[in-house]
Amino acid sequence: EIDRLNLMTYGMSGAWQGWESWHSSPLHWNKGSSTPTGIDSSVSHYLAAHVPASKLGVGAGFYGECYTSPVSAPVQTLGSSQVSASDGTMAYRNIMASYYSQAAYHYDSAADVPYLSLSGSNAEKCTYVSYEDATSLAAKGAWVKAQGLGGVIIWTISEGYMSSGATVKAQNPLLEALSASLQ
Numbered sequence: 001e002i003d004r005l006n007l008m009t010y011g012m013s014g015a016w017q018g019w020e021s022w023h024s025s026p027l028h029w030n031k032g033s034s035t036p037t038g039i040d041s042s043v044s045h046y047l048a049a050h051v052p053a054s055k056l057g058v059g060a061g062f063y064g065e066c067y068t069s070p071v072s073a074p075v076q077t078l079g080s081s082q083v084s085a086s087d088g089t090m091a092y093r094n095i096m097a098s099y100y101s102q103a104a105y106h107y108d109s110a111a112d113v114p115y116l117s118l119s120g121s122n123a124e125k126c127t128y129v130s131y132e133d134a135t136s137l138a139a140k141g142a143w144v145k146a147q148g149l150g151g152v153i154i155w156t157i158s159e160g161y162m163s164s165g166a167t168v169k170a171q172n173p174l175l176e177a178l179s180a181s182l183q
Helices: 039-048 092-098 134-147 173-182
Strands: 056-061 065-067 083-085 105-108 113-117 128-130 151-155
Touching (some): 039 134, 113 134, 134 151, 134 173, 151 173
Parallel strands (some): 056 151
Antiparallel strands (some): 065 083, 105 113, 113 128
C-alpha cells in the first residue's frame, strides 16, 4: 500500500518544441495544447486513476525559471527563447534581490501565479521570469485544502529564505504563506 504520492508540480514548463512560454508551477491549466500542464489537470489524472486525494501531494517550487528574448510573458511563441536559468540561480531570494520590481510584476489570475516581464538587461538576460510568491502559494494551499489533498512538498525550502527579514516569519515569507493557507 502506498502511504503518499507526491507530484513534482514545479518546473513544469520550458523552451520545448511545440510549446509556448508558460508558468513553472501554474495552479490552473489554460487548456492550451501549446501549454499542456497545470497542477489541477495533473491532480485530476491521478484522481481519475483512483489515487485517494488524501494520499496525493503537490509541489511548490521556491525558485523560478528565466526565459530569454523574445518571450516576455506567458503564452507567447518561443522563437529563439531559451530557459537560461532556473533552480539555484533563480532562487526566490535571488529573484527578489536582483530581478523583482513593482513595474515588472504581473499576476496571472487565471493560472494563479506571478511573473516578471523584464528588459533582459540582467545577469541571465531574463525577459520573462515565472516563479511563485506568497500570493500564489496561499492560493495553492487553499486549493490543496479544498480538494482534500494530502499536502504540499517544497523544492527547496532554503531558496525561499530571506536573510534580511527582521523576524523568522519575515525571513520565510513563502513558507509562512503556504503554512497559513493549509491551517
